Amino acid sequence: MTTFNVHKHRSDFPLLNETAYGKPLVYFDNAATSQKPAVVIQSLVDYYTHYNANIHRGVHFLSQKASAAFDDVRVKVRDFIHAATEQEIIFVRGTTEAINLVASTYGRQHVNKGDEVLISAMEHHSNIVPWQMLCEEKGATLKVIPMNDKGELLLDQLDALLTDKVKIVSLVHISNSLGTINPVKEVIRKAHAKGIPVLVDGAQSTAHMSIDVQELDADFFAFSGHKILGPTGVGCLYGKLALLEQMPPYQGGGEMIHSVSFEKTSYNEVPYKFEAGTPNIADVIALGAAIDYWNTIDRTAAAKWEEDLLHYATEKLKSIQGVRLIGTAKEKASVVSFIIEGVNALDAGMYLDTKGVAVRTGHHCTEPVMTRLGIPGTLRASFMFYNTKEEIDVFAEQLAKAVSFLQPAIAG
Amino acid sequence: MNSIAEIEQEIIADFELFEGWEEKYQYIIEIGQKLPPLDDKYKTEDYKIKGCQSSVWLHGEEREGRLFFSADSDSTFVKGEIALLMNVLSGQKAEDILNAPLSFIDAIGLRQHVAVTRANGLAAMIKQMKTYALAVSTVQR
DSSP states (O other), X not given: OXXXXXXXXXXXXXXXXXXXXXEEOEEOBTTTOOOOOHHHHHHHHHHHHHOOOOOSSOOSHHHHHHHHHHHHHHHHHHHHTTOSOGXXXXXXXXXXXXXXXXXXXXXXXXXXXXXXXXXXXXXXGGGTHHHHHHHHXXXXXXEEEOBOTTSXXXXXXXXXHOXXXXXXXXXXXXXXXXXXXXXXHHHHHHHHHTTOOEEEEOTTHHHHSOOOHHHXXXXXEEEESGGGTSOTTOEEEEEOHHHHHHSOOSSOSSSSEEEEOSSOEEEOOTTGGGOOSSOOHHHHHHHHHHHHHHTTSOHHHHHHHHHHHHHHHHHHXXXXXXXXXXXXXXXXXXXXXXXXXXXXXXXXXXXXXXXXXXXXXXXXXXXXXXXXXXXXXXXXXXXXXXXXXXXXHHHHHHHHHHHHHHHHHHHO | OOOHHXXXXXXXXXXXXXXXXXXXXXXXXXXXXXXXOOOGGGOSGGGEEEOSSXXXXXXXXXXXXXXXXXXXXXXXXXXXXXXXXXXXXXXEEHHHHHHOOOTHHHHTTOHHHHTTTTOSOHHHHHHHHHHHHHXXXXXXX
């Protein structure tokens, strides 16, 4: 049996020792952003202290050092998500930009009037709005794979939805508001049987499971650095090389060109074709440090620990009067979303905040999910491998107090 | 009736008695629980101010040159904020409401807890109260 030493890992994260209003911090907003290990923070300091320079053009020492460090990260990301070649890794600002990039390039190229784009009922706004904008521009239609009350996709309807009109499927791997782990591999297989490419929104999944884009056979895979122990402002788009090579560029500018004249510009090769302008050098390098850190973790043991946390928290929540879990899919990541009878989610979230417990309240940028379930929003506690059962005890104890403090308000 | 500035000073003095955010939060919840209910006929879309995480229904009416507000929310904390705002603004002259700096919000440490989160409609609520005041003062002129 593998044991997971959570306290050893906790000590790598300086912020976890902070207090909020003088109380020990309990950080359960990991689905929004993860905390960073000291090695990631240090990598930013090292870059700016010792080798800050623009990359890929300077002949000097610093530029060569920075360029090498930057290029190394593309290889690290390749291995991290098991891509075939580092050319398939495009650096972007985050998942949102990655999806926008595909919608603006592949989408504009292939989606035409009367066509369809297929997403699911549990998408983040980032995987709805870019496609909506594309459909509006092209006169195409956005179609949705529905879900049941537990937050599971109704895959028996998938075959009927995968019509000849569908030009791309874009699907969330793990729902940020429900925790549902979607069977993306099965969806990809069915879509491919009809010759339709699939984008997987991996914003949540990358932190909780080992990703193998080739095994999934995903055509595109998007994730954000800041949710996987890295800095904000950097993320990656994976795309199959054959697709990327056929796609038009995203933005114009430096780096993405081969040669420029006033008559005609020829574009650089993949992936540089999609990376106009000076890239986010420092944060890409820090993302590399985050991946190095992941490589020191036993991912299987970490996943098992998170599963323990999920079950522990679920049982604790069930014992609190009035709590109703939202998102009870069979396959679930370490996220608990819930509402409380007679208690406003915002009020309860603010109560927990006064006790040093950081959760999230609201619709979590998935308004259609809340509309589908007929609720205005939820409280959400999302766990990372560095969270503990003791923290869940504090959370549950304070939540029970919040309920008794706030409930008379409604009754009166 | 005391002036807006006087009432704001009273609120600031009250809040100085609290130890920290926890006590302030509890106080705001308590006054929210005591907010008089809004007449159901005003709890419609016409009177609704939609915030990111909570909704507010606000109604204002003018009597003898003064504006009186009544309001409700699905959040008790937001009702507490409404109670504070009504204490300061309700019953005041339209022109005074328009010119009220409402610096007590910053002074009692409330802004940092609500403004950054877009979590509730405090700013939208103030804007709507001032819109009522503008409408009344325009008619008066």
